[in-house]
Amino acid sequence: MSNIQLTINGVSKHFDVDSTMPLLWVIRDFSGLMGTKYGCGVGQCGACTIHINGKAVRSCSITVGACAGKPVTTIEGLSSDGTHPLQTAWADVDVPQCGYCQAGQIMTAAAFLDQHPDPSDDEITSAMNGNLCRCGTYPRIHEAVKRASQKRKATGSETKTAKP
Amino acid sequence: MNRRQFVQASVLTGGGLLLTFHQSAAQMLTAGRPSNGGDHTKQVNDSAMGDLLSISADGRVRYQFIKHEMGQGVSTAMAMIIAEELCADWEKVSIDLPDTNMKKFQNDRNGGHDTGGSCTIIYQYDVLRKAGATARQMLIAAAAARWKVTPDACYAEGHQVINRNTRASLGFGALAGEASNFAPSPSESIGLKEERKFNLIGQSKSAKVIPDIVTGRATYGLDVKVAGMLIAVVERCPVFRGKIKSYDASEAMAVKGVRHIFTNQQVAGLQRETPFMPHDIREGVVVVADSFWAAQQARSKLRIVWDEGANGSKSSADFERLAALRAINKTSPTAFIGDADAGSNMAHVKRTIRASYVFPHQLHNCMEPLNCTAKVSNNKCEIWIGSQAPNLIVTELQRVFGFNDSDIIVHNHVSGGGFGRRYYPDMAIEAAFISRESGGAPVKMIWTREDDHLFNLAHLFQHMEYQASVDQQDQLYAWYEKEIRTYTWGAKYADPQLPFMAYEIPNIRYDFEQMIDDELVHSSAWRGVVGHGRFYSECFVDEVAAAMGKDPYTFRRELLRNKRDVQVGDIYPVSGSRTLRVLDLAVEKSGWLKMHSSSDTGGTKGMGMAVCPYGNSYVAVVAEVTVKDQQLRIDRMTVAVDCGLVINPSGVANQISGGIVWSLTALLYGGLPIVDGRAVYRNFHQNKLLRMRECPPIDVHFVETNDTRPWGVGEISSPMGVPAVLNAIYAATGRRIRKVPIDMKLFSSDGTTG
Numbered sequence: 001m002s003n004i005q006l007t008i009n010g011v012s013k014h015f016d017v018d019s020t021m022p023l024l025w026v027i028r029d030f031s032g033l034m035g036t037k038y039g040c041g042v043g044q045c046g047a048c049t050i051h052i053n054g055k056a057v058r059s060c061s062i063t064v065g066a067c068a069g070k071p072v073t074t075i076e077g078l079s080s081d082g083t084h085p086l087q088t089a090w091a092d093v094d095v096p097q098c099g100y101c102q103a104g105q106i107m108t109a110a111a112f113l114d115q116h117p118d119p120s121d122d123e124i125t126s127a128m129n130g131n132l133c134r135c136g137t138y139p140r141i142h143e144a145v146k147r148a149s150q151k152r153k154a155t156g157s158e159t160k161t162a163k164p
Numbered sequence: 165m166n167r168r169q170f171v172q173a174s175v176l177t178g179g180g181l182l183l184t185f186h187q188s189a190a191q192m193l194t195a196g197r198p199s200n201g202g203d204h205t206k207q208v209n210d211s212a213m214g215d216l217l218s219i220s221a222d223g224r225v226r227y228q229f230i231k232h233e234m235g236q237g238v239s240t241a242m243a244m245i246i247a248e249e250l251c252a253d254w255e256k257v258s259i260d261l262p263d264t265n266m267k268k269f270q271n272d273r274n275g276g277h278d279t280g281g282s283c284t285i286i287y288q289y290d291v292l293r294k295a296g297a298t299a300r301q302m303l304i305a306a307a308a309a310r311w312k313v314t315p316d317a318c319y320a321e322g323h324q325v326i327n328r329n330t331r332a333s334l335g336f337g338a339l340a341g342e343a344s345n346f347a348p349s350p351s352e353s354i355g356l357k358e359e360r361k362f363n364l365i366g367q368s369k370s371a372k373v374i375p376d377i378v379t380g381r382a383t384y385g386l387d388v389k390v391a392g393m394l395i396a397v398v399e400r401c402p403v404f405r406g407k408i409k410s411y412d413a414s415e416a417m418a419v420k421g422v423r424h425i426f427t428n429q430q431v432a433g434l435q436r437e438t439p440f441m442p443h444d445i446r447e448g449v450v451v452v453a454d455s456f457w458a459a460q461q462a463r464s465k466l467r468i469v470w471d472e473g474a475n476g477s478k479s480s481a482d483f484e485r486l487a488a489l490r491a492i493n494k495t496s497p498t499a500f501i502g503d504a505d506a507g508s509n510m511a512h513v514k515r516t517i518r519a520s521y522v523f524p525h526q527l528h529n530c531m532e533p534l535n536c537t538a539k540v541s542n543n544k545c546e547i548w549i550g551s552q553a554p555n556l557i558v559t560e561l562q563r564v565f566g567f568n569d570s571d572i573i574v575h576n577h578v579s580g581g582g583f584g585r586r587y588y589p590d591m592a593i594e595a596a597f598i599s600r601e602s603g604g605a606p607v608k609m610i611w612t613r614e615d616d617h618l619f620n621l622a623h624l625f626q627h628m629e630y631q632a633s634v635d636q637q638d639q640l641y642a643w644y645e646k647e648i649r650t651y652t653w654g655a656k657y658a659d660p661q662l663p664f665m666a667y668e669i670p671n672i673r674y675d676f677e678q679m680i681d682d683e684l685v686h687s688s689a690w691r692g693v694v695g696h697g698r699f700y701s702e703c704f705v706d707e708v709a710a711a712m713g714k715d716p717y718t719f720r721r722e723l724l725r726n727k728r729d730v731q732v733g734d735i736y737p738v739s740g741s742r743t744l745r746v747l748d749l750a751v752e753k754s755g756w757l758k759m760h761s762s763s764d765t766g767g768t769k770g771m772g773m774a775v776c777p778y779g780n781s782y783v784a785v786v787a788e789v790t791v792k793d794q795q796l797r798i799d800r801m802t803v804a805v806d807c808g809l810v811i812n813p814s815g816v817a818n819q820i821s822g823g824i825v826w827s828l829t830a831l832l833y834g835g836l837p838i839v840d841g842r843a844v845y846r847n848f849h850q851n852k853l854l855r856m857r858e859c860p861p862i863d864v865h866f867v868e869t870n871d872t873r874p875w876g877v878g879e880i881s882s883p884m885g886v887p888a889v890l891n892a893i894y895a896a897t898g899r900r901i902r903k904v905p906i907d908m909k910l911f912s913s914d915g916t917t918g
Contacts, residue, residue, distance in 0.1 A: 001420070018457070025457045029395075034387035035380015037580070039531055040613040044848035047531060075380035087378040094370040094814045097822055098235025099377035100531040100580025106378060129857045132848065134531045134581050135235050136825025137818070138859040 004068045008033065009077025019065030023057075024048045026064045027074060035075040035103050039132070046131030049104040050074050056111035075103035078110060085155075086110055089148040097135035105131045109145045119149055171298050173344040181340035182218045183299055215262075216295050217246060219303075223323060223337030225250065225257045230269045231288075232279035232552045233261070233373065234582035235822075236878040237815035240371045241285055242292055244811055248364040249296025249357055252336065253323035259372050264554035264574035277576065279552045280587050281693055282779050282876025285811065289874055297354045305346035306339045359809075359872050368814035373578060385550040385577045386535045390606040393537065394423055396598045397459045397610055400448030400619040403472040403841035404685050405434065407447050416451060416465040421458030424602050425451050425466075431564060431597045434686065435590070438560060441553075441653060443588040444686035446619045452602050456610060475684055476841040483684055483838075484522060487627040487648045491520060495646070495675045499661035499733055506633065506642035506671030513633040513641060517711045519704055521630070522903040523697035525650075525685055525836040526623035527616065529853060532580020534611040534620075538595035541604030544571045545596050548608075550579025552587040560589040561596060583826075584689030585621060617851055618843045622836050623690035624651040625683065626697025630704040632711075633671075640708060640723070642671035649695060650679050651687030661733030663701050664694070664777060666740040667723035668730075684838045691826055692882040694778075702774035702887035703902070706894065716773055716891065717751055736780040745867050746784035746804040747775045753865050754786035754802035767792025769799075772891025778880035781807040785824070785881065787888035791896045794911045798828065798860040798889060803881055805864060808871035820881045821862045827885030829854040835905050 039047030043061035051073040112127040172184040233239040307325035308315040376382040413425040432447035453459035537548040595609040627648040635641035709719035727741035775784035788799040833852040845851035
């Protein structure tokens, strides 16, 4: 057991956990933030995607020890009021069905748009290909990412993703 | 309560209106007396629909959704129906998920929690309309009383009641409290809106749950937090029907955070005693710990010796061979049209075409892994879960543990996909057992994704044997279809009793045999619950067309030329005219007539079609594929839908499109191979699901219809991608593929022409 400091959504916390525990389970079982989902545990589905230093990371596949001292953003911290361009695009396009994978989809897309503010269709597909959706919402996810990128350009809010 | 009462009104605490609806036999509406108190639960405990609708003094409308929301969008659609009749402002309508209550929400076609078979909207439509219209009528009556005019001098619109003469208006919130005094009397009729005046039904609305989903606030079963909660995982026997011989938990118990280790044997085994929907709890060793991670660490240190039983040496290939042998057994028909033995009448038959198709077991792979939280102490049982049938959980908890109905509380959450798997009550039985054995502590049992692959229930296995007989006049004279399958919901055979098609063939026969006792994994309901194998009939129709030298579209049109309804032993007959209408629309929108098959330097292209009813909805699909460089690419899927009245076009399009993705996963990756009794795939790196890169454009088109009733949509497209693509592959390559998942080696250089 070790005492590990993480900054999750701007709040610094200490966790007395085994340093080899995947970050996902620290987020869910110890910080109590349940928006980050367990899907496969082996980095295949992307449901657990969060940001570390603004980069998309599969939280099931990184140990908490490797994240010590780093800023972590979960879906709860993506925006203060649920109005990140991706969150509003998801509602406008009526993307989710069961919704379970969608936090991971949005976090993947958010990090991607920060790096690629004006993506082509093919770049969107490549960026989102790692996230599974059993309900099959792919066409609408693609449409919503495109729409969010256009909205960010139009409003000049390309740094909308909340910085921890 | 008068059994003819439908509505009961009461005053909400803090003002406002609460409407409790009762489902009477004749659906007659009578007045309930308003109450003075806010504690409405006492007076409604014998109602069928419970506290369906409330309007608070600030005008907020809360609709009590008692079905299960698992991504099919039905909570939004149901709220739309009630809001339409109420003339409510959609933005002021919200959806609540009440606890399961078997007394308040009796399980019948008009009420109840049970959510499956694409039935919810079908059975709820009338009731919801009537409920919304009743509330509207009461609000109008309250406004009329205030203005001292007759109700017909007023109308409702946009969350207000308006006085026709003075143009004065009163908001629903301002009227809600008084409206409780105006519950309609038994003799009063409730006026429903004319369909042509609908202004919400038929409009695309985003699902109400989205704001919670995109912010991480939606609480799925796996996200439940209960004070003092422990986490359980179960290491189960890798072989179906296997048992524990012995186990050593000493090393596992030493892991920090582990609380208890015990077996689930008391509740394990195939549950054939259950009155409905037999299920399975695979025997195993339970680890209960402070955290998921500690439980998993300890689980890996268990030493278990299994008694694998006879299944330990069997493989899915053995099972398939057995099914193929059964397929040529001579059996009696389940049902037939014309002459059951027409195919052997050589005076008529000129040639016979045969084919065998296989649809193997398939996993549900709900994105939210299975889970259940339970707290059992002092003979009381509290359950937190996302379930399609919390009613079955209640009855099974009673059957297995002997709890009283009144001592069971089920908190039903939204779920991350149900697809039929969450219809089964096994998770709740097992979690309740684990909590009881853990001294009554609340325990959340979690299935890992590996558990999902190794120990789960699956789509039933189907072997379909077809034979078509062509007569001396070159007409399709007889159709024989035999199905071998592993699961029948306890029935003698699976409905419908005849092939699910409207084709006019003089002699049609359906035979059936089950293999439940031989299966290597327990079968269950899947999205497309009648069993996807039965939709291979659309491949065989294609084969018959090809054998007769006819275009697949022309051939189907000939078989539908009289637009007849055919009785197939289901609730609804199969409609020839509706089949034809979706088929024609799919052909028109897909460009079928321009390009059925072609070949150029871009590869070999082909189009294939499939059309079928599902329940009382109809779907036609045209698939466009390219086979190039030994690779299959699915270029486009065009879907035409007739689901009657469309409540929420956006939601229905999501279901149709999602169903196609579902079937393409089965087509390309599905299957549940078993070797030596053990499932081969452990996680998504082996058992793949379709990804965005492979997802073709999916165009969804609705037929123009005068149908004033909505029909189900959750499953209708899910079996249809497979036959459409297989037929397209034939058009492109001349090769028939008769089993999914497709063996990609078939497209190797020596296999592209078959």
